[in-house]
Amino acid sequence: MYLHVRCFSNSRLILWPGFSTSVLRYETQILLSVDISHKVLRNETVLDFMIELYNRVGDQHFSDTCMKELVGFVVLTRYNNKTYRIDDIDWSVKPTNKFKKADGTEITYVDYYSQQYNASITDLKQPMLVSQLKSKNRFKDMAPRLAHLVPEFCFLTGLSSQARSDFQIMKDLAAETQLSPQKRQKRLHELIDNIQRNKVTRTELEGWGLRLDEQISLVGRVLPPEKIQMFDHSCQPVSPVDWSRDTRKSRIIGSQPLQDWLMVFSHRNYEVAGQLLACLKKVGPPMGFLVDNPKMKDKEALERMQIVKPGAVNKWLEVNHELPSRIVIYRDGVGDGQLMTLVDYEVPQILDSFKMVHSTYSPKVTIIVVRKKGTCRFFANVNGLLQNPPVGTVIDSEATHPEWYDFFQISQCAHQGTVSPTYYHVVYDNSSMKPDHVQRLTYKMCHLYYNWPGVIRVPAPCQYAFKLTTLVAQNVHREPDLELADRLFFL
Incomplete structure (x- = not known):
């Protein structure tokens, strides 16, 4: 309606x-x-x-x-x-x-x-x-x-x-769609009140033996803030949303120097490319990131890249000289109607794939479905006023399903409107990890997206996968080169 x-x-x-x-x-x-x-x-x-x-x-x-x-x-x-x-x-x-x-x-x-x-x-x-x-x-x-x-x-x-590129249009839309917790709550109460007052809907509910009670209240937990480990010290950011100021002049633990590289740009963006290079050479050294001069190439089109996905387990073995004993998989893009298909078909295939590495290889596995869209919203009642819950809030009771291993987590800050929680559903777990450990690990993974110095809405592997598939679907239109497989070239 x-x-x-x-x-x-x-x-x-x-x-x-x-x-x-x-x-x-x-x-x-x-x-x-x-x-x-x-x-x-x-x-x-x-x-x-x-x-x-x-x-x-x-x-x-x-x-x-x-x-x-x-x-x-x-x-x-x-x-x-x-x-x-x-x-x-x-x-x-x-x-x-x-x-x-x-x-x-x-x-x-x-x-x-x-x-x-x-x-x-x-x-x-x-x-x-x-x-x-x-x-x-x-x-x-x-x-x-x-x-x-x-x-x-x-x-x-x-x-x-x-x-989308028109600032005024997006501003006008945001004013209508990004409602504060107070305004959102008011509209929801108006809806419930209209349903209660409408004789037809009231009769329909009574026919099913249903009635609408008051909005439920529940208790959530706020995970402790994460420390950011740098080369010679660790820091506690003022805000987990953005710690760029806290780490701007600190050396990172390790980085490869940018030596033999190519910068490609269109002719009209020549000045912008120069500004980008100057910025890299200015902010890189204090962080321990050395940047050499690139080969500057003015070209409108690039040849398409090709990539063949290597086995992640084999790559781990190559780098660490031993097989991983525990594997956590975050699976995005699964609806309620696809959960049983995932459990019945995809999970067994994942488990069988480990036998291709070695016949006796059987790591502990946790598979977690990640969902960004949903109808659940949560408000924090602070001195009688509704606000967005703080970053790191976890809800794993009342609003979850009794037969599922699931939880909600808020790992981003909404500067305007109401924050949307991310929903996690553990569909398979033979690792015996405690729920608190799964939630803490998930929250930590939201800190590890290298394109943003702060937390993001989903674990970093999900965002990397999204960026890669978007680049290939919209621009590359073929599998990128295998030599790029261990690089975050798609950011």
Whole structure:
């Protein structure tokens, strides 16, 4: 249910606020989890976008560029208020083509939309968008169901790269979407109050034997702050969020000198490249990081790189001359519906892969699913005022599941709005590590992302994996070179 639609006239954007909800069995009772959500719509159809793109890139590169720009986008069709993901573009199908309906009769897309939705298609030469529908059938061998969508009726959702680079647009959106704990709590109370006052919803709840009680309170723990170990001393940062000032003039434990290296830049960024080099040579020596002059290369395009993933265990053996006795794996990008598949298929494959190293090799293994998105939010009650919980807060009761080994952890600071906790689910563990040790290790790993002198939202391996896959998917389009496998070249 979306209310109070906000239009941004200068950017052709529409913001629909609403609520995301779930009712699940938690530690001791059934709870309703509610959070405020927003959907950004563009007042621009896919056909408008395609026409603008054609005028910009021309006929020769239009098809490839269009596929690259649109596949993966989510669109909304206003004739039925449903969202679809664009999985492909069928250039051979036009609105004048016929398709078979459920009753077996054939009809053109033009006639179908006219009869079904009283909508007229004006451009009869536009291609059709293809979306794979989610199947409700549990049998995986069923053929996927495909829907053909008319670009003229599909409105783009989300923000374009141009909008994201517009400071004023992002500022206006942030003012509407990044709510403080107090404002978020007020809107949630208004929702619950409306549900309680509505006779229809109240009757529906009573029919299920349910009622809405007060918001629950629970007790969390705050993990102790981590010390940052430098070459000749350790320091306790003033804030775990950013310790750059605390360590700026301290030598790091060890670093390789940057000697034989190449700096590649476009001609227009010549001055920026010089500034970057000057900055490196200024801040590097006090930290024990020596930087030689690079080969400066002005070039617009680089050859694509290729990489073959080596076995992490074999690499450990090569460097440390012994096999690891304990392995912790952080697994990102797994939804609730995929957990059993992960446990039944992926975990056994991981365990079997160790036999490829040595027939008797059997390390202790902990596999943890990491999830950044969720409806749970937590507020700290400080002298009667709601605030974001402090960095390092752990919640492992009440809001967790009784049959799962799971916990929430807050390892980042929200300077604006309400902080989002990261959810961790230990799906496999034969290491006998105590829950407190797993939580402490996870928090420590959030300190080890080398691109930021502070804590981040997820353990460093997850962020490294995200940066690598994003670089390969958006720019490289092939596996990078094997020689780069042990370097953080993707940061």
